[in-house]
Amino acid sequence: MNDPLLEARSLAKAFPSPEGPITVLSQVDFSISAQESVSIRGESGAGKSTLLYLLTLLEAPDSGELLWRGEPVLNKSIRAVNRLRAKLLGFVFQSFYLMPELNALENVLIAKRMLGGLSSADKTKAEGLLKRVGLEKRLNALPTTLSGGERQRVAxxxxxxxxxxxxxxxxxxxxxxxxxxEQVMDMLLGLCKEEGxxxxxxxxxPSFASCTNRQLFLQHGAL
Ligand SMILES: Nc1ncnc2c1ncn2[C@@H]1O[C@H](COP(=O)(O)OP(=O)(O)OP(=O)(O)O)[C@@H](O)[C@H]1O
Ligand SMILES: [Mg+2]
Incomplete structure (x- = not known):
């Protein structure tokens, strides 16, 4: 069995409200290994997005432990976390979050640019990725001129x-x-598999969830 890439133990998170703190996550244990796919379902408001923010340290948990590649990360500086996150994680959100003033190719390259300078190999790589999502003819297109499905493929x-x-x-x-x-999900699952x-x-x-190796439900603050 592989060592987990990411492991969470007893993560908890509450949000303040006028009536006192509202516990969203109480006891979350989670781990994922290399090349594994895991789906998480749960009712709206169950805390799925909150959980992703905690696992990726876009938000800090109130308590618990979090390890990235076996390394505890909760006590690290923001700078160190940002550096580790950039290598460990890639994000795809519901609302795409492309930069409106950048074309498709530049939106893909920005991921690399945030880590340092760009080389011509990076450009070739970004073009290759856009080709694999079927957008080789739209490299210069601005997000507003792309359909929702095309925007998500850029993302x-x-x-x-x-x-x-x-x-x-x-x-x-x-x-x-x-x-x-369905098309976008096929692409996402297929590319993850190909890239490992x-x-x-x-x-x-549920049918997208059933395509993953492991299916989890978030309920009453726990998986
Ligand atoms: N920053 C915040 N401040 C206060 N409450 C928050 C905050 N973020 C999330 N919540 C609350 O935490 C709960 C879980 O929200 P979350 O967005 O994680 O749910 P979700 O499972 O992703 O729902 P959906 O399926 O609708 O996306 C909700 O009740 C939400 O109102
Ligand atoms: Mg959500």
Whole structure:
């Protein structure tokens, strides 16, 4: 059995409210190994997005332990976490989050640019990824001129640009029609498999969830 790429123990998170703190996650244990795909389902408001933010340290848990590649990360500086995150994780969100003033190719390259300078090999790689998601003819297209499905395909290419160990996807097909959702999900699952990238997929769709190696439910603050 592989060592986990990411492991969480007893993660907890509450949010303040006028009536006192509301516990969203109480006891979350989670781990994912290299090349594994895991889906997480649960009712709206169950805390799925919150959990992804904690696992990726976009938000800090109130308590618990978090290890990335076996290394505890909760006590690290923001700078160190950002550096580790950029290598470990790629993100795909429901609402794409492309930069509106950048074209498709530049949106993919920005992932690499954040880690340092760009080389011509990076450009070739980004073009290759966009080709693999079927957008080789839209390299110069601005996001506003792309359909929702095309925008999400750019986001998938961007998520893979730095060869992350894990892609974290939060309802990546939530804004797409049924047919487009299937195409985009096929692409995401297929590319992760080909690249050997692990996948944490939050989805409401049971048939997409059934395509992953392991299916989890988030309920009453725990998995
Ligand atoms: N920053 C915040 N401040 C206060 N409450 C929050 C905050 N973020 C999330 N919550 C609350 O935490 C709960 C879980 O939210 P979360 O977005 O994680 O749910 P979800 O499972 O992703 O839902 P959905 O399926 O609708 O996306 C909700 O009740 C939400 O209102
Ligand atoms: Mg959510």
């Amino acid at each position: 998938i290419a961007r998520a893979l640009m730095n060869n992350p160990d894990i892609i974290v996807a939060d309802e990546p097909t939530g804004n797409l029609d049924e047919h487009t959702a 990238t692990a996948l944490i997929l939050v989805t409401h769709n």
